[in-house]
Amino acid sequence: xxxxxxxxxxxxxxxxxxxxxxxxxxxxxxxxxxxxxxxxxxxxxxxxxxxxxxxxxxxxxxxxxxxxxxxxxxxxxxxxxxxxxxxxxxxxxxxxxxxxxxxxxxxxxxxxx
Amino acid sequence: xxxxxxxxxxxxxxxxxxxxxxxxxxxxxxxxxxxxxxxxxxxxxxxxxxxxxxxxxxxxxxxxxxxxxxxxxxxxxxxxxxxxxxxxxxxxxxxxxxxxxxxxxxxxxxxxx
Numbered sequence: 001x002x003x004x005x006x007x008x009x010x011x012x013x014x015x016x017x018x019x020x021x022x023x024x025x026x027x028x029x030x031x032x033x034x035x036x037x038x039x040x041x042x043x044x045x046x047x048x049x050x051x052x053x054x055x056x057x058x059x060x061x062x063x064x065x066x067x068x069x070x071x072x073x074x075x076x077x078x079x080x081x082x083x084x085x086x087x088x089x090x091x092x093x094x095x096x097x098x099x100x101x102x103x104x105x106x107x108x109x110x111x112x113x
Numbered sequence: 114x115x116x117x118x119x120x121x122x123x124x125x126x127x128x129x130x131x132x133x134x135x136x137x138x139x140x141x142x143x144x145x146x147x148x149x150x151x152x153x154x155x156x157x158x159x160x161x162x163x164x165x166x167x168x169x170x171x172x173x174x175x176x177x178x179x180x181x182x183x184x185x186x187x188x189x190x191x192x193x194x195x196x197x198x199x200x201x202x203x204x205x206x207x208x209x210x211x212x213x214x215x216x217x218x219x220x221x222x223x224x225x226x
Binding site for chain 2: 041043044045046087102104105106
């Protein structure tokens, strides 16, 4: 499985756009990129998943360059409630969504007023 | 609709004891995965079950075992508890064995003294 590297922590302020980048140099052809959000003492929550270019949903956008060796999760206009740990996972879609992929240590995002 | 439920929410055991953790998936979901999350780290995959059969096993010792029942609920058993087994144990469910997003429960916090 492709190893991922994320910043340990990031700080932001309410209303700002936050971009969290994940490096996955050894991503395989069949691998998808998936991001989860986790609040303290809760299970992770699926945010977004993509294979290439750009994916957007109601909460975030995912940007994936052509070489797919990195990806960027973009959170528009964050609020205090977006303070959480964000995990980037890379793996075959079946394995990733079946729970067989490995979470890294994630990025702790702190949103300040 | 009820989400993934887990019981108990918290548990304290002593070294050498045995523990059973329970998980009820979202109605209609036939796949259950178990994760261990040590404080400060991302979740680590332990098992996946689909249609009552083991579909995947992470890098955990044989002290860890699991099973899935005909109603798709699942149990995770850990024997001969060690201090290092103290963690948040997460259960995730999904519709089938691969492809779809997985949904996590709130977890069981296990403390081994």
